[in-house]
Amino acid sequence: MSPTHTHNFPKLHNAAWPGVVGKGGEDGDPSIDLDVMLDLTAAAAVDGVKFDGFDLFLFAPHVDIDSTDDQIKELADKASRRGLTIGSVVAPVWPPTGGGSAMDEGEGRKKFLEQVKKGCRIARKLRELGVRPYGVVRFDSACSPEAWSADPEGNQKKIAETFKQAAAIAKDHGEKLAAEGEICWGGMHSWRKMLDLLERVDEPGVVGFQADMAHTLLYTLGENAPEDRILPEGYDWKDKHVLDEALKTLTDALRPWTLDFHVAQNDASVFGSGSHDHTGRHCLANDPDGKLDIPHHAGFWLRDQTGRPTRAFKHICWDGCMFPNEVMMKPQTWNDILAAMIQVRDAHGWTE
Structure with missing residues (x-):
């Protein structure tokens, strides 16, 4: 906390996985070592405020999902x-x-469930080691929309059942x-399919949603699911009111399920690199082509329908994959990102 920025919650985290995701391949950048990512995170500072922590990908070369207790202690x-x-x-x-x-x-x-179990163990x-006071274990369906579309109803049921079994594993690990x-x-x-899946699993507080501002912007455009588009065809990005109304529809539906939140920027395009399939492009926080007003639109997730901060999670994380x-x-990249995170907390945070 600083005299200028009085809120100390939610805590501000950087993500370590941009050092791994989308890296590798013949023409791709090599992975960035975890220690380097942590040093860059720890060095960032704006107005005396620093990152409080980081979120982590349990995958080599950063973290071995089969890490021993000694390796977890080292982490x-x-x-x-x-x-x-x-x-x-x-x-x-x-x-x-x-x-x-x-x-x-x-x-x-x-x-799938074995990997969830290993993730929950770590x-x-x-x-238990005292370095992780909050946070969730993130997962997804690990299948493509194309494969899913061969039998939408049947495949949705199968995913829901897998997620139910994953919920039991999570409960066992707290x-x-x-x-x-x-x-x-x-x-x-x-967004409709995501909501449908969460309702089928029906484990509120155990299995929920992770909202990433870059990814959820594409939900409003109906990418990969035109039938669920919210923004009108040919939408003019200069009409901010229409975007706000679309995001209100989206967040009112998914906010009650949201357990984890990523601050991010997006230019309304898709991108992929390395082995990562095309998804919402993560832009730098100050990208002139970014379509989101980060502190304003973060509030759609961080405040309820009456405008009060939900305090639903103790930390928020920046996500900027594939830079x-x-x-x-x-x-300077990380200082700019931290500055955007501070703006979000100044606008929607609280003090404890």
Whole structure:
């Protein structure tokens, strides 16, 4: 907290996974080491305010999903030495990372649930070590909209059943699961389908939604699900009122389920690199082509229908996947991002 910025909640986190996601491949940038990502996070400062922590991808080369207790302790020490906490963690549930599709009732489901269990184990251990006071375990359906569309009703039921079984695992570990709302995941690729899935699972407070401002903007455009588009065809981005009304429709539906929140910017286009499928493009916080007024539109998620802060989560995280390494290695990049995060907390936060 500083004299200029009086709120100390929600805590402000950076994400470590931009150092891994979308990296690699013949023409791609190499991964950025976890220690480098944490050093960049810890060094950022604006008006005396620093990042409080970071969120984490439980995937090599950053973190081995099969980490031993000693390796998890080493991870906790990395955070503590830098004065950072750990928040939400991402379980690698996808087939290429050892998981399986949530639509697969056989071996795929078994592998999917095993990855959720491993993720929950690491998350719980970090809590017990005292470096993770809040956060969720993030997951998704690990299947494509194209595969899902072969049998929408049947596949939605299968995903819901997998998520129900995942909920039981989370409860056993004292954890919560947040399904990432992103247009590249089958059964979750529109706001209506995401809401339908959460209602089928029916585990409020255990299985919820992770809202990312970049991804959810594409929900309003009906990317991968034109039937669920909210913004009109040919929408003029200069008409801010229409965008606000669309986001109100979206957030009123999904806010009650939201357990985790990513501050992000988007230019209303899709992008992918490395092994990551096309999804909402993450732009820098100050990108002139960004369509979101970050502090204003963050409030649609962070405040309820009456305008009061929901205080639904203790931390918020910046997500900016697939930026070039050249950009990510510049300290000013992270100062600009932190400044945007501070604006969000100044507008919608609270003091404890």
